Structure formats: C-alpha cells, structure tokens
Amino acid sequence: MADGDDRENNRTFDDELERALRGEELAAPSVATAEELATARLLASQLARLREVAPGVRERIWASTQARRTVRARTTLWDHLSRSGLAAGANLLVAAVVILLALQGALPWVQELPRLLRPGERGPVNRIAFVSERDGNAEIYAIEPDGSGLTRLTHHPAFDGDPAWSPDGQRIAFRSQRDGNNEIYVMNADGTGVRRLTFHPADDLRPAWSPDGQQIAFVSNRDGDSGVYVMDADGSDVRRLADSPAPDPALAWAYGR
Amino acid sequence: MPGEGASLARLGMLTRPIAGVQPADAVARDEAFAVLYERQFGRVYAYLRYRLGDELLAEDMSAEVFARAWGKLRNLDDPDRATAWLFATARNLLADHYRGRPGCLSLSALPAGRHPATDSPEAQLLTEESLSFVSHCLTGLSEREREIVGLRFVAGLRNREIALAFGLSEGNVAKIIHRALAKVRARLREEYPDG
Numbered sequence: 001m002a003d004g005d006d007r008e009n010n011r012t013f014d015d016e017l018e019r020a021l022r023g024e025e026l027a028a029p030s031v032a033t034a035e036e037l038a039t040a041r042l043l044a045s046q047l048a049r050l051r052e053v054a055p056g057v058r059e060r061i062w063a064s065t066q067a068r069r070t071v072r073a074r075t076t077l078w079d080h081l082s083r084s085g086l087a088a089g090a091n092l093l094v095a096a097v098v099i100l101l102a103l104q105g106a107l108p109w110v111q112e113l114p115r116l117l118r119p120g121e122r123g124p125v126n127r128i129a130f131v132s133e134r135d136g137n138a139e140i141y142a143i144e145p146d147g148s149g150l151t152r153l154t155h156h157p158a159f160d161g162d163p164a165w166s167p168d169g170q171r172i173a174f175r176s177q178r179d180g181n182n183e184i185y186v187m188n189a190d191g192t193g194v195r196r197l198t199f200h201p202a203d204d205l206r207p208a209w210s211p212d213g214q215q216i217a218f219v220s221n222r223d224g225d226s227g228v229y230v231m232d233a234d235g236s237d238v239r240r241l242a243d244s245p246a247p248d249p250a251l252a253w254a255y256g257r
Numbered sequence: 258m259p260g261e262g263a264s265l266a267r268l269g270m271l272t273r274p275i276a277g278v279q280p281a282d283a284v285a286r287d288e289a290f291a292v293l294y295e296r297q298f299g300r301v302y303a304y305l306r307y308r309l310g311d312e313l314l315a316e317d318m319s320a321e322v323f324a325r326a327w328g329k330l331r332n333l334d335d336p337d338r339a340t341a342w343l344f345a346t347a348r349n350l351l352a353d354h355y356r357g358r359p360g361c362l363s364l365s366a367l368p369a370g371r372h373p374a375t376d377s378p379e380a381q382l383l384t385e386e387s388l389s390f391v392s393h394c395l396t397g398l399s400e401r402e403r404e405i406v407g408l409r410f411v412a413g414l415r416n417r418e419i420a421l422a423f424g425l426s427e428g429n430v431a432k433i434i435h436r437a438l439a440k441v442r443a444r445l446r447e448e449y450p451d452g
Binding site for chain 2 (some may be wrong): 036051057062148
C-alpha cells in the first residue's frame with residue numbers, strides 16, 4: 001500500500017475512533033476495510049466502557065478522600081493553621097496544651113496512641129534482619145518483608161550474628177567475634193557506625209533491647225555459668241539479673257513490669 | 258455551580274460547617290472542592306483504573322489525588338489548570354507506584370476508609386474484558402503513548418489539557434496521539450490482513 005493511502009487510512013481510523021467515542025454514526029467504509037472499521041469500532045466501544053464508573057465508586061472515593069484529609073489535618077498542624085486561620089488557631093492551642101501535658105508525663109495515655117504513618121515514612125522495624133553465609137562467612141543482612149531491598153550490613157571475615165533491632169528501628173545490636181571472642185556490638189540500621197559494647201574474655205551473646213530502647217539484655221558466661229545480663233544501651237552499667245537461670249536460646253523482654 | 262453543591266449537600270457529602278467555628282470562606286471552599294470532585298472524580302478514577310488494571314487500587318489512588326488537591330485548591334480556579342494538575346498528580350503517584358515506592362497512604366484499615374467493593378461480578382468481568390482488549394490493542398505503544406492515549410480516550414481530556422499536564426505543546430500532543438493510533442492500526446491490520 002502506498003504511503004499516501006496509509007496516511008489516508010490512518011486518518012480514517014482516527015476519525016472513526018473519535019466519532020465512535022462521541023457516539024456518532026460511523027461513516028461508510030471508504031479506504032479502510034470493513035473489518036478494520038469494525039475493529040476500530042470495537043476498540044472505541046471498549047474504551048468508552050472504560051469511562052463508565054460503577055455506582056458506589058463516587059461515594060467510596062469521596063469517603064476515602066475525606067479520611068485522608070482528616071488524617072493529614074491532624075498530622076500537619078502548621079499547614080492546617082496557615083490554611084484555615086483562626087479556627088485552626090483554636091485547635092492548635094488545644095493541641096499544644098495536650099502535647100505539653102504529654103511531654104510532662106501528665107497524660108501517659110497520649111504516648112500509647114498508635115500513630116498513623118505519613119506518606120513515605122517508614123515505620124520502626126519494617127525490615128527483617130537475618131544472618132547468611134551467602135558471601136562466604138556469617139554476615140548480617142536486612143531485607144524488606146516483601147523480599148526486596150536486600151542489603152548486606154556487616155563486612156567482616158569474623159562471625160557476625162544474633163541481630164536485634166532497637167525498638168525505634170534505628171539501630172541493630174548484634175554479636176561478633178571480630179575482636180577474638182563473642183562480644184555485643186551495635187550499629188546503625190544501614191550498617192554504619194559499628195560500636196563495641198562489651199569487653200570481656202568470656203562469651204557475650206544474643207542481645208535483646210528493652211522496649212524503651214534504653215537497655216540491652218544479653219547472655220554471658222562471664223561468671224562461669226550462663227546467665228542473663230543487662231547493660232545500658234551504650235554498654236555501661238553491666239549487671240547480672242539475680243537468679244537468672246540458664247537461658248533459652250533467645251532472649252526477649254516481657255512488657256508490663 | 259450552586260446546583261451541584263446543593264445536590265452534594267443533600268447526599269451529606271459536604272463537610273458540615275460547625276456554627277460559629279468554621280469561617281464562611283471555609284464553607285465556600287468545601288463547596289468548590291465538592292464541585293471539583295463531582296466534575297473530575299469519574300475521569301480520574303477511569304484513567305487510574307486503565308493504568309493500574311485494578312479497581313480498588315484505582316479508588317485508593319484517586320482518593321489520594323483529591324486529598325492532595327485539597328491543599329492546592331486555591332490554585333485550581335481555572336478548570337483547565339485544575340484538570341492538568343489532577344492528572345499530573347495522578348501521573349506522579351503512578352510513577353511512584355511503579356517504582357515500588359507507594360506514596361499513597363492506605364487507609365483500608367480505617368473504618369472511614371474503604372468498604373468492600375459492591376460492584377456486581379458481571380460489571381467487574383466486563384471491565385476486565387475491556388481492559389484486556391484495550392491493552393491487547395495497545396501492545397507495542399511506548400509508555401508515554403499509552404499514557405496519552407488513555408488521557409485522551411479513557412479520561413476524555415482535550416489535547417490542551419494533556420499538553421498542560423505534560424508540559425508539551427498542543428501540536429505535539431496531537432502528533433503523539435496520531436502516531437500512536439497509526440501504530441494501533443498497523444497492529445490491527447496484521448491481525449486482520451484481508452478484512
């Protein structure tokens with residue numbers, strides 16, 4: 001088919017599509033074949049169907065929009081103030097009082113309220129830390145719950161293991177033999193800023209964070225038998241828990257005490 | 258348009274003003290927003306459904322588009338610009354979605370958020386059939402051509418609105434649509450060689 005015919009055909013197809021979309025009668029087939037026109041008509045009718053919206057969708061999207069607006073108004077006080085002026089000023093005053101009381105500990109329940117995450121914000125410990133020998137020896141890796149974003153966090157020929165996320169998701173406590181025997185270390189969630197917390201010729205293992213992130217418990221045989229020890233998150237003030245029995249394989253803090 | 262605002266008020270969809278607390282202009286803004294929503298939600302939703310191939314995801318993302326529009330409403334007096342803004346936002350959210358960085362705050366867990374889909378299974382099936390037929394016809398188009406064909410024929414935007422949303426010239430948009438339809442046509446001709 002010659003170029004000129006092609007252009008003519010394309011224009012016809014174009015027109016048919018447009019016309020069919022507008023619901024007008026199709027022109028008599030001129031250059032394009034009847035089959036092509038029928039296909040164009042079919043495509044046009046399918047496209048038109050995609051423009052139809054089922055009943056109920058309008059209300060559902062509206063409700064969801066309003067819910068999002070409400071959440072955002074709560075999370076962005078300054079924005080809110082700038083948009084609706086005086087009315088929000090009153091809200092801000094109330095919010096400021098609540099925040100001040102909460103900071104002073106007068107309203108302990110405020111801190112217990114679950115907080116919605118804002119778009120793009122990552123919740124604490126949304127990643128999984130694990131130990132693998134995939135690169136030759138035991139190293140700590142992190143991965144998203146959906147299996148994406150695999151990252152190697154430790155890079156040391158010695159054994160690294162027992163990873164434990166801090167409650168705020170910012171740090172990971174772990175065990176390493178990099179200084180000759182098992183000691184507790186801490187690093188940032190991205191593997192930077194490694195710091196050694198314990199310094200003892202005996203083995204220190206299985207770190208576990210306190211719920212407030214201020215302390216780390218671990219297992220050690222520094223006094224001859226295995227026991228549970230607690231230290232501040234910076235490694236200071238190590239003490240053995242009285243009568244701690246030989247521990248289970250993993251340590252965890254119990255809430256409510 | 259007072260008529261549309263009033264019909265929304267009857268549906269109880271407008272945020273109710275609290276007497277003496279909410280300034281009068283806030284009520285007017287609520288109404289303007291409701292009118293914008295009424296005019297645009299269908300095409301935004303249809304476009305996102307066409308791009309995502311998923312009705313619930315399209316509802317979620319449409320709500321996110323309008324929630325973001327709320328903060329920008331002051332700048333949306335010009336209808337052409339409003340349309341361009343809404344679809345540019347939809348585009349950004351889609352790009353985030355395909356990059357695997359959901360910028361959408363999912364509220365499905367909230368009671369006020371989403372109810373289970375009430376569409377009949379037949380309607381859903383028809384939509385799915387249409388989606389798969391259209392996507393079959395559009396195989397071979399570039400990402401941008403699909404976007405623009407969708408904006409033109411599914412969302413029903415005019416070339417001028419598409420040009421604004423993409424930062425292109427109107428003539429450029431017309432050319433892209435023409436080229437895309439030529440590709441579709443060539444493809445259909447291969448499938449139905451002799452009519």
